[in-house]
Amino acid sequence: MRAIVHVMLKPGVLDPQGEAVxxxxxxxxxxxxxxxxxxxxxxxxxxxxxxxxxxxxVAEMCEKLLANTVIESYRVEIV
Known part of the structure; x- marks a missing residue:
């Protein structure tokens, strides 16, 4: 089974990499x-x-390691 995790900065958090792009x-x-x-x-x-x-x-993995939940949100897809 495969899981895909999408991690993005939360709205309002500055995104210098996005601004550079x-x-x-x-x-x-x-x-x-x-x-x-x-x-x-x-x-x-x-x-x-x-x-x-x-x-x-996978949600537990995100909470503990894969996402910085203070400034990032995540979405999990099981495929």
């Missing part, structure tokens, strides 16, 4: 990009076959 896109001629938020995607290969158990386990 937005600026670079403008420099390359891509007008009209008013904002960029950059995040990360983490793919996990998990043993087991119970999606609810896997989702709970």
């Amino acid at each position: 937005r600026h670079a896109l403008g420099s390359l001629g891509f007008d009209g990009v008013n904002g960029v938020r950059q995040g990360k995607v983490i793919e996990l290969e998990l043993a087991g076959d119970d999606p609810k158990t896997a989702e709970a386990q």
Whole structure:
């Protein structure tokens, strides 16, 4: 079973990497990009076959290690 975790900065948290990407896109001629938020995607290969158990386990991983829940939010997909 595979889990995909999407981690993004929470709204209101400054995103200097996203701002650098937005600026670079403008420099390359891509007008009209008013904002960029950059995040990360983490793919996990998990043993087991119970999606609810896997989702709970991955959420615990996010809370303890994969996301800084003070400034980041996360979303878990079990596929």
